[in-house]
Amino acid sequence: MRSKDRISYFYDGDVGNVYFGPNHPMKPHRLCMTHHLVLSYDLHKKMEIYRPHKAYPVELAQFHSADYVEFLQRINPDTQHLFPEEMAKFKLGEDCPVFDDMFEFCQIYAGGTIDAARRLNNQLCDIAINWAGGLHHAKKCEASGFCYINDLVLGILELLKYHARVLYIDIDVHHGDGVEEAFYFTDRVMTVSFHKYGNLFFPGSGDVKEIGEQEGKFYAINIPLKDGIDDTSFTRLFKTIISKVVETYQPGVIVLQCGADSLAGDRLGCFNLSIDGHAECVRFVKKIGLPLLVTGGGGYTKENVARCWTVETGVLLDTELPNEIPDNEYIKYFAPECSLRIPTAHIENFNSKSYLGTIKMQVLENLRCIQHAPSVQMQEVPPDYYIPDFDEDEKNPDERIDQHTQDKHIQRDDEYYEGDNDK
């Protein structure tokens, strides 16, 4: 195990001062609240904080079509009525309204993920965090699900310049369709999404049978879930699948989208995860020890979003935070309890053991189809990584999962992280 991880944290104060419109569930102000809470807990004393550059249109066009980027740049609320065809073509309006400073907002959150990827590529940090990013629904030529620019795809494209294989994990309650679609035909990116599926839940994709196509066949993994999944069910399934994925795919870097709408009590979500359960997934991925890019995503009860991403910043810094929220500008949002944790709901978990077992079986069966045949893709030797062990067959699911078990550290000749990073 190497010494403590070096964390780069990206934030721009301007990102929170945009407004999607009255009653729109997406409220970027949640990012100000998160950032403030992170600093109120003094977490800045353990990491470096960067202001990202605003992504240039040419950078956004590394994935998105040029005409879409150009339209996003020039359209504004006062002129949108003059371009009904383009508005329809690019799916703007309604879910993805045109609002003031919209393009700048996109530049900031995309710039954060791109800069994060570049710092990882240059080995300037071990973990990079951009809570403003994670807008996983945006498509190449259109907006979708409150997302305009897909910063995750842009970040992954950067990582692909240095890594043969990138693993993308998505724990937002909505299917990560934009990222999956972008990389559906390649085996250089494996996308793994845990999400609610069925009952006409947005976006409607993400069935377990969506596994990729052609060269990308078996490199898209979908774990469709039902309402009310709880911590125990979710974390157990997550660890089982991610362990197998890492062991089979051997990525060089991981991108983790931490949408907080999978928490209990979310305005649009329907899961029943506590913040500790959600954060357990982040902890597990960090423990693997690969370079890691962490982003935000959904999350529509903004106090819980701030709580969740603050706890997870702590997790990434190996710092357990006390439950009592310290005084800060936004303390009233967290009153009267002023606690960092949230209660889960007394709702039924519609994910039966047999259902989850079947999904798991199908996913693991697909993973067996990925061969370790020597090829250009597999010739890059990944850095040291460690698959945290856990007992998925434990009898009592309520017992704490023991992570201090047999070490599966795998030695490689060409280590990336030998010694301290002096940069």
Next chain:
Amino acid sequence: MVQKRQLAEEAYDVSSKHLKLENSCQLVSCLEFPSKDVPLKPCISAKGGHFPIEIPENNRQFESGIITDKPTRLVPTDDTYSCPLRFPPLKEVPVGPEYQAHIPECCGYDTNNDDKFLGSCVIPMPESYSTVSTDFAVGKGRNDCFCEDRGSLRCVRQHITEARENLRVNIGHERFSALGFDSMGDAVACEWTEEDERLFHEIVYSNPVSLGKNFWEKLEETFPSRTNQEIVSYYFNVFVLQRRAEQNRFDPINADSDDDELQVTDSSEEDDDSCRDEIQKPPGFSIKNPVFDHDDDTRFIFDDSKVWDVDYFSFPRSKADFLPTGSMIEEVFGVESWDIEVTDNE
């Protein structure tokens, strides 16, 4: 196989939804997990209009966009299907240069090596990074205060002010500004006169979206000298925050700072508050969270005419839709009946 739809944009009308449904039903029986060696077999669609194409051996040709116009619709022509209603259609993953990303070569370097693309450092790595020790105080929680009027408005305001100053001293004034803390919290109200604040409140409450009005546009009209960022900042840092504070005092169980139209009334008027629905909900939950009650038997009774309504097979176009009580098909036949053995719940 996942069904591929045409590259050209389809009008989202009843006829195309109906078409999608039939083809999708025929597809479902192919949705198994073949071994890796089984080659892809393009088929001619029973509906016609699409032509089979060879799947290229070198998939990089595909990425460069050689295959464009007419992707194969992989549908067997002789499939029998017992009950189309048991298998809801899969949402297709579209294919083509308009959808997938162009994958760069893995070369280990980047032509864009400019430092400015790595972010500007606001707070550098702390000097104690190289040590594993975490002895310095990080992550302190809340301290109890000793104010005589503990919990009062004055007490809360004092502690927030103290926390702000501590943070400013902690990280330095320059970084405090660089990180945007100057424009967080009640301090933002200092930039507004009392009259402007009163007007702000009045505009928001008298122009609710539920009545077809838009308070945001009114705010922009009323304060033309203010930038949008200033208005947004005041809205969240002062207006919504104060409203949440009032909720905390008068109605903490139903506190919801995300409802843009919520008007807080004092305890004497709570019973008459028409903004609140009469729904019992668990604490901490927004009333707008749909909770699907699968135990409600009445949901299994459906109007015959609705069975063939293709709207039931349409996909949600809006993420913010507050959905109806689930797909009628799933309710009748159950999700597990698709191709998974139904077993009892735990």
